[in-house]
Amino acid sequence: MTTNRTLLEVDDLKKHFPLTEGIMKKEIGRVKAVDGVSFGVEEGETFGIVGESGCGKSTAARTILRLEEPTAGSVRFDGRDIVEYDRSALKRFRREAQMIFQDPDSSFDPRMSVGDSIAEPLIVHGMTDRKRRRRIVEQLLVRVGLQAEDIDRYPHELSGGQKQRVGLARALVLNPRLLVADEPVSALDVSIQAEILSLMDDLQTEFGLSILLISHNLGVVREICDRVGVMYLGEFVEVGPTEELFSDPQHPYTRALVSAIPSTDVSDDSDRVRLTGTVPDPSNPPRGCRFHTRCPEVIPPDEYVFEQATWRSVLDFKQRVASGELTVERLSELLSPEQSADEVDVPETLPVAKVERQLRTEYDLPETLEDARADEIFTTAVDHLANGRDDDALEVLREEFTTVCQESKPDLREAVPGHRNACHLADDRQDVPADELATSD
Numbered sequence: 437m438t439t440n441r442t443l444l445e446v447d448d449l450k451k452h453f454p455l456t457e458g459i460m461k462k463e464i465g466r467v468k469a470v471d472g473v474s475f476g477v478e479e480g481e482t483f484g485i486v487g488e489s490g491c492g493k494s495t496a497a498r499t500i501l502r503l504e505e506p507t508a509g510s511v512r513f514d515g516r517d518i519v520e521y522d523r524s525a526l527k528r529f530r531r532e533a534q535m536i537f538q539d540p541d542s543s544f545d546p547r548m549s550v551g552d553s554i555a556e557p558l559i560v561h562g563m564t565d566r567k568r569r570r571r572i573v574e575q576l577l578v579r580v581g582l583q584a585e586d587i588d589r590y591p592h593e594l595s596g597g598q599k600q601r602v603g604l605a606r607a608l609v610l611n612p613r614l615l616v617a618d619e620p621v622s623a624l625d626v627s628i629q630a631e632i633l634s635l636m637d638d639l640q641t642e643f644g645l646s647i648l649l650i651s652h653n654l655g656v657v658r659e660i661c662d663r664v665g666v667m668y669l670g671e672f673v674e675v676g677p678t679e680e681l682f683s684d685p686q687h688p689y690t691r692a693l694v695s696a697i698p699s700t701d702v703s704d705d706s707d708r709v710r711l712t713g714t715v716p717d718p719s720n721p722p723r724g725c726r727f728h729t730r731c732p733e734v735i736p737p738d739e740y741v742f743e744q745a746t747w748r749s750v751l752d753f754k755q756r757v758a759s760g761e762l763t764v765e766r767l768s769e770l771l772s773p774e775q776s777a778d779e780v781d782v783p784e785t786l787p788v789a790k791v792e793r794q795l796r797t798e799y800d801l802p803e804t805l806e807d808a809r810a811d812e813i814f815t816t817a818v819d820h821l822a823n824g825r826d827d828d829a830l831e832v833l834r835e836e837f838t839t840v841c842q843e844s845k846p847d848l849r850e851a852v853p854g855h856r857n858a859c860h861l862a863d864d865r866q867d868v869p870a871d872e873l874a875t876s877d
């Protein structure tokens with residue numbers, strides 16, 4: 437139950453880590469782990485951040501809690517910027533904003549009893565009355581589904597699920613207003629996951645908590661989040677109400693993630709979107725839309741007619757040429773897959789027709805592209821490659837096979853009230869009145 441009062445407000449938050457070299461630690465680049473993220477969490481609301489491993493979720497959470505200093509942007513908690521907190525405000529913030537982790541062991545000292553672990557924050561914050569502490573801890577243990585007698589047990593005597601319940605008790609003992617949960621259930625069995633999520637949901641209502649839930653698992657965020665932000669390479673690509681985001685995902689990346697959620701009908705994967713390629717390096721993110729290098733819906737150039745899947749393959753080919761991988765040497769290896777790399781004879785030039793056949797097979801391209809002019813460009817590029825002129829091949833491809841997705845960065849904009857997404861495909865929709873959008877399919 438939210439109050440419509442914003443507790444946490446994150447504005448254009450950035451956290452970059454320097455990449456250094458040598459003993460002088462010369463900066464040679466920056467990992468843009470979080471690169472301009474904005475969202476708010478209301479009192480009593482659960483906001484989820486979801487995305488693949490390495491997209492910056494944990495760094496965002498740690499920076500929001502000021503466990504890392506932000507590179508830029510602001511985080512306001514209850515209206516005040518956390519970067520400007522003095523010591524006493526920071527101490528209060530440490531009480532009001534708590535975190536739980538994937539591995540509950542990391543928050544426990546194995547030599548401390550469950551009771552002592554949960555009570556530790558009370559001592560740190562000045563509660564000296566031992567009996568009172570014990571009473572509070574016993575009540576909390578019951579509240580998180582354990583027994584008062586568990587107070588004298590030790591972490592090694594507990595199962596993973598029980599440990600996470602103790603982790604929750606410890607996080608709640610100071611009566612916080614915000615709980616940041618970083619992959620709180622991903623180390624647990626699926627049956628236990630549902631129990632812990634349902635417990636978090638109950639505790640939220642009971643304690644009037646706001647929760648920031650971080651997970652790579654869409655099923656988990658769908659379970660308890662009111663709203664979700666989908667993160668890719670340090671940025672949000674879509675932010676919206678959970679059910680809307682799952683039933684009508686606006687961004688191709690969200691569509692791909694949602695389609696990959698295992699269906700109850702295992703034979704039905706007809707709508708499943710398969711993403712090609714790996715997540716690019718966050719120290720050198722792609723130009724334009726960061727997702728364009730993997731996007732199944734990447735926009736083709738106006739000048740040519742392409743089937744969508746063919747255009748994706750052509751761009752994959754262009755990216756491989758740009759990576760400098762398709763040298764005559766590498767192509768020779770591709771043409772002789774039965775030989776090991778050091779056995780392959782590398783001539784100065786290769787037969788163009790053979791290379792072309794091989795590349796068409798590899799990129800699942802038809803014998804001739806639908807658009808005759810596009811086919812000519814492809815053949816010209818292959819001709820350059822087969823003759824060792826990689827730079828010329830790249831120049832032709834760069835000049836002719838362009839996409840707005842690479843050329844300009846889409847803004848995160850509201851296409852439907854309360855639902856933002858950053859995609860050029862949605863740009864046409866920006867001018868349509870919101871009430872029409874809500875009813876259009």
Ligand SMILES: Nc1ncnc2c1ncn2[C@@H]1O[C@H](COP(=O)(O)OP(=O)(O)OP(=O)(O)O)[C@@H](O)[C@H]1O
Pocket residue numbers: 453467468469487488489490491492493494495496652718
């Ligand atoms: N202290 C650090 N120094 C340098 N790079 C870092 C540091 N912490 C994180 N990174 C990098 O920042 C990027 C984002 O990492 P982060 O852990 O926030 O992602 P994540 O989405 O939480 O992934 P995971 O679920 O795998 O932890 C990664 O490329 C990671 O290697």
